Amino acid sequence: MDRRSFIKSAGLVTAGGAVATALSTPAISQDMRELKMVTTWPKNFPGLGTGAQRVADRITAASGGRITIKLYAAGELVPPFESFDAVSSGTADMYHAAEYYWQGKHKAFNYFTAVPMGLTANELDAWVNFGGGQELWDELASEFGLKSLMAGNTGVQMGGWFRKEINSLEDMKGLKMRMPGLGGEVLRRIGATAVALPGGEIFPSLQSGAIDATEWVGPWNDLAFGFYKVAKFYYWPGFHEPGSGLAVGMNKRIWESFNAADQALIAACCAQENNTMYSEYNAKNGAALAELTGKHGVQLREFPEEVFAGFAKYSEEVLDETADTDIGRRVLDSFRKARTEIGSWGSIAEQAYVTARMKSLG
Template sequence: MPSGPKLSRRAALGIGASAFAAPAVARAQTLRWRMVTSWPKGRTGPSISAQRIVKRVNAMSGGRLQINLFAAGEIVPPFAVLDAVSNSTVEMGHTAAMYWQGKMPAAGFFTSVPFGLGPIEHQAWIDLRGGQALWEELYKPHSVRAILAGNTGPSMGGWFRRKLDGVEDLKGMRLRVQGLGAEIYAKLGAVPMTLSAGDLLPALEKGSIDAAEFLAPATDLETGLPKYAPFYYAPGFNKPNGASELLISLAAWDLLSPDLRSIVIEACRAEHTLGLADAYQTNAAALTEILGRYPVSLEAFPRSIMDATHRASTELLEEIAATSPLAGRIVESYRSALQELRGWSGLAADMARANTRTSVVVR
């Protein structure tokens, strides 16, 4: 029986390689996800962090995971991000844990605690001291996973229409403030107001609020707050840290291969580092511009206010710890990190100040 043409060894190997490669190509199906945020489009700080995370994941995954980004209000309102990810309306969200205190009293510990951990200390708690496991346990009933995903650094104390002489000046004051700081101000007689970033400036302009705490000089300047409040207060005891979170629905997370999960985690980790460096650079420039361009007085909070808010913070943490066994463990873990890390952090800060030749004078 006549035989057909013989295949060369190279051709045979080529067929074999193609046969094995085809299924691999078929398996490399693109996942297309949507990420909603709590931030206006293009806003300095967390909005830029969300953009950079999306770009990193899209590039590092080689096209296997493609994320489309949506600003606050484009799919869901800014304070509905957790619900949207929890019910799988979208796969991901970029937001801040402090917005969910009403659902989970201990959620604020994963953004910022008054008089609490700074950005690097907070990252050490999350990544190295068990904070991540506690975070996942807290969010599991909502069917989401949270990842540290950017940091805007310490905040300022806020913008006030009138100068503060003492605690009595806070009574009845309508103050836009977020996070655990809102509960502290309420204890001192102020009236905390919850406003999204997009609604903040009109409220201050119209006088429907008396003061506004937002973030730091760069975002405050971009928002326009120096136009309508002449007293800029420090320190930002309310938010010594500015951690953002990436939320992923557990259903979506389960679809990711181990390498794609690592890509998402490392993209977020990189943004914490870059976002914090970006914040320090932009805030330094923005503070100089604010003080040179606007008739603004940079003020220190009166000692009576600092003492009263510190006492209220200690009381608040005890109240949160009592809400559930898990909240108690979160508070205990956080306090342990604060106690053990603060000694070195304080010494490092002293050394930095000793090496600083110029400083901004609070006047």
């Protein structure tokens, strides 16, 4: 073989080797991405913090490591309530949080977590997925450079922890109670003082007397926070959060930099966590409630009808006031339509069945 033939043959071998290598190397080795996720939750806090970590881990695993999500718990990269601005500005790439924390940006964000006398977890999913909710959410979030997706739900929340019994609306007046979102505005109408605190600050505030009462989530999380050590009256149901949706918000430019396949992958991972978290809360709340009442002496109380009726009255007034912009009006109208249509089915479906089952079986 002469020199020219050798070079030509070697070139073919080299090219062939490159093609073979390219074909045998997974596509996921190309275009590696590492994103920063900030959260409003304490690190590894059961349900909320661990749910955020599951989203991050699931996206990383589903992409074969091509899209790696590094999670920063509340305060590790930015303070919890600065997560929105961090992602909107591009300081972080995505957050896991409750959208009602952003009501100072726009009141309509409340509807995508929970509003007073609002939707249960199942109803919220139905509205977002099939009742026009996601489209309205996309429009709202895009005004702030975000793309948002459902990524968790704690289910119906408890009414809260109180140092004293609540027998009338008069007993609510003057109380300083931790409650974010529009529920806090309802408290103000009643005559209480609503205080917005991130999770990590609630117990010390309750212990010191800076607040008189607090809502948080439900028995599983409330047991972990130890509220029973400083307050013994545990009220139900929570008018303010009947199905508390959690969300992943992603910087819109980052979201749009992914192709359709990767967007579908991220959305599927968020949807999986939406189901997983809700299942986890339903599985663990019952045992936690039994421990609170049986071991720690917590006194379970149902809000009197007069008190809950007051919550309902002021809730509708507060919701009306969220319609002060075009998008706000359209979100409220869509929500109320869903509450009527989806709720009417629920009242003769799961709600009626569970009530009948409990009566029959005890």
